[in-house]
Amino acid sequence: MDTNKTFIKLENVSYMYDPEEHPDVKAIDGVSLTVNxxxxxxxxxxxxxxxSTLSKLFNGLLTPTEGDVWVYDINTKDDDHIxxxxxxxxxxxxxxxNQMVATIVEDDVAFGxxxxxxxxxxxxxxxxxxLEAVSMSAYAQRKLHQLSGGxxxxxAIAGVLAMKxxxxxxxxxxxxxxxxxxxxxxxxxxxxxxxxVTIVFITHxxxxxxxxxxxxxxxxxxxxxxxxxxxxxxxxxxxxxARLDTPEIVWLCSLLRKGGLDIPAETLTGEQLVEALCxxx
Amino acid sequence: xxxxxTIGQYYPTDSVLHRLDARTKLLSTLAYIIFxxxxxxxxxxxxxxxxxxxxxxxxxIPIGYVLxxxxxxxxxxxxxxLINLFFTPGDVIWSYGVMKIxxxxxxxxxxxxxRLLLLxxxxxxxxxxxxxISLTDGMEELMRKVPLVRRYAHELxxxxxIALRFIPTLSDETERIMKAQKSRGADFExxxxxxxxxxxxxxxxxxxxxxxxxxxxxxxxxxxxxYRGAEGRTRLKELHYSKADIVAYCxxxxxxxxxxxxxxxxxx
Numbered sequence: 276m277d278t279n280k281t282f283i284k285l286e287n288v289s290y291m292y293d294p295e296e297h298p299d300v301k302a303i304d305g306v307s308l309t310v311n312x313x314x315x316x317x318x319x320x321x322x323x324x325x326x327s328t329l330s331k332l333f334n335g336l337l338t339p340t341e342g343d344v345w346v347y348d349i350n351t352k353d354d355d356h357i358x359x360x361x362x363x364x365x366x367x368x369x370x371x372x373n374q375m376v377a378t379i380v381e382d383d384v385a386f387g388x389x390x391x392x393x394x395x396x397x398x399x400x401x402x403x404x405x406l407e408a409v410s411m412s413a414y415a416q417r418k419l420h421q422l423s424g425g426x427x428x429x430x431a432i433a434g435v436l437a438m439k440x441x442x443x444x445x446x447x448x449x450x451x452x453x454x455x456x457x458x459x460x461x462x463x464x465x466x467x468x469x470x471x472v473t474i475v476f477i478t479h480x481x482x483x484x485x486x487x488x489x490x491x492x493x494x495x496x497x498x499x500x501x502x503x504x505x506x507x508x509x510x511x512x513x514x515x516x517a518r519l520d521t522p523e524i525v526w527l528c529s530l531l532r533k534g535g536l537d538i539p540a541e542t543l544t545g546e547q548l549v550e551a552l553c554x555x556x
Numbered sequence: 557x558x559x560x561x562t563i564g565q566y567y568p569t570d571s572v573l574h575r576l577d578a579r580t581k582l583l584s585t586l587a588y589i590i591f592x593x594x595x596x597x598x599x600x601x602x603x604x605x606x607x608x609x610x611x612x613x614x615x616x617i618p619i620g621y622v623l624x625x626x627x628x629x630x631x632x633x634x635x636x637x638l639i640n641l642f643f644t645p646g647d648v649i650w651s652y653g654v655m656k657i658x659x660x661x662x663x664x665x666x667x668x669x670x671r672l673l674l675l676x677x678x679x680x681x682x683x684x685x686x687x688x689i690s691l692t693d694g695m696e697e698l699m700r701k702v703p704l705v706r707r708y709a710h711e712l713x714x715x716x717x718i719a720l721r722f723i724p725t726l727s728d729e730t731e732r733i734m735k736a737q738k739s740r741g742a743d744f745e746x747x748x749x750x751x752x753x754x755x756x757x758x759x760x761x762x763x764x765x766x767x768x769x770x771x772x773x774x775x776x777x778x779x780x781x782x783y784r785g786a787e788g789r790t791r792l793k794e795l796h797y798s799k800a801d802i803v804a805y806c807x808x809x810x811x812x813x814x815x816x817x818x819x820x821x822x823x824x
Contacts, residue, residue, distance in 0.1 A: 374777035
């Protein structure tokens with residue numbers, strides 16, 4: 276791995292919510308992990324595996340009880356540079372309602388940029404660009420509470436984009452959306468990733484991460500597996516142990532293989548399966 | 557219930573009032589309210605009412621929408637009127653058993669009713685034609701001019717804008733909790749007032765719990781978006797006075813002078 280391209284580095288990080296009373300309850304337990312510049316990393320784990328805690332360690336919303344988190348060369352424990360970290364490592368949360376500050380769409384999109392002390396004319400420009408990027412330009416003057424969940428989440432992304440971050444963490448940002456809204460958001464993530472933004476996507480839906488660069492599986496605060504999607508999905512036993520569902524297609528493939536059909540291991544999506552099946556005859 | 561509160565709910569139109577600087581509207585409303593308490597007789601209320609009516613027409617907001625804000629205060633209004641009507645000592649003009657109405661009481665009730673009605677309509681009109689951000693920015697600017705309050709100007713206005721932002725969210729939530737409790741057999745409609753008040757507890761407790769959760773999540777989201785208080789912060793929409801604001805100030809001063817002048821007209 277090219278060390279120059281390391282963006283965020285976690286070194287043996289542990290986090291305890293209550294280190295004095297319950298030093299043995301570790302939400303994050305000795306995790307070492309790197310996020311590389313420009314990659315699309317997915318972090319999956321069952322409920323209570325510590326993935327939300329982990330996401331908050333990336334941009335200094337929480338600081339590790341043990342170990343260190345580095346964003347470039349800045350330690351997240353360094354309070355003087357915390358704004359530099361957060362403007363580069365932005366975050367979109369799960370509940371769209373609880374991350375909106377303003378009543379009107381454009382005011383909310385402006386919030387992050389205003390905090391960074393950017394000139395009003397430049398903020399205006401950034402709002403237009405950000406809303407354009409999430410195809411919500413027509414909604415600039417609308418009231419936020421009249422939008423659907425998926426639309427609100429797109430506005431949240433626009434608000435983050437207006438800070439021009441190099442990395443965006445999506446902390447279960449699709450969990451409260453309907454399937455259509457979920458697909459939209461994932462499409463936007465891929466779009467941003469193609470434009471060079473590093474994406475860290477935290478989720479527990481395995482279907483959503485068949486085409487990411489790398490997957491990290493978290494269980495009880497520990498990394499239990501790490502690798503490209505094909506390798507991860509084909510470790511059916513490990514996924515089962517971690518109480519994670521295999522994507523339906525992968526599961527179907529494994530059943531077909533058991534039935535004696537020759538399906539290649541890299542089949543992860545419906546289209547690939549159709550192709551593989553057609554090739555059989 | 558909460559849906560009826562129009563104070564703090566912005567109603568966008570392209571009227572003159574909407575385009576005025578928030579500070580102009582805030583100061584004018586404040587002055588108007590102060591003058592309402594200086595009014596001595598029916599002429600004064602009439603003048604104040606006419607001025608407000610003109611503003612309402614100028615705002616291009618449907619009158620019904622402004623008046624809906626009054627629905628929420630009808631109860632308080634009736635209560636104060638009744639208390640004033642029956643419990644003010646003075647010359648009795650009507651009595652039945654222990655109940656008696658005095659001349660002073662009737663006057664007082666009339667005054668209180670008009671004062672409250674005009675006060676609430678004026679405030680809700682002001683908030684209806686000022687979007688939340690301008691409103692809170694305006695308050696922040698004005699508070700900066702006041703000693704002692706100055707230090708907390710930004711925090712207070714931020715709290716205000718978040719409170720306003722969460723009104724629709726929490727009102728939806730209240731409705732959802734009510735439905736959830738009703739579906740489990742909770743009864744909010746029958747019984748006397750104490751029973752009904754007690755029935756509200758299963759709504760308020762979950763509502764508060766959720767409000768606290770939301771607050772903590774919001775704080776985290778604001779921090780993630782680099783919020784550090786007023787320090788180093790710019791604004792998308794900067795406030796600036798225009799010619800229209802100067803004209804508006806002049807009109808308001810004239811109108812208030814008019815209201816003041818009614819003190820010297822003998823009461824009917």
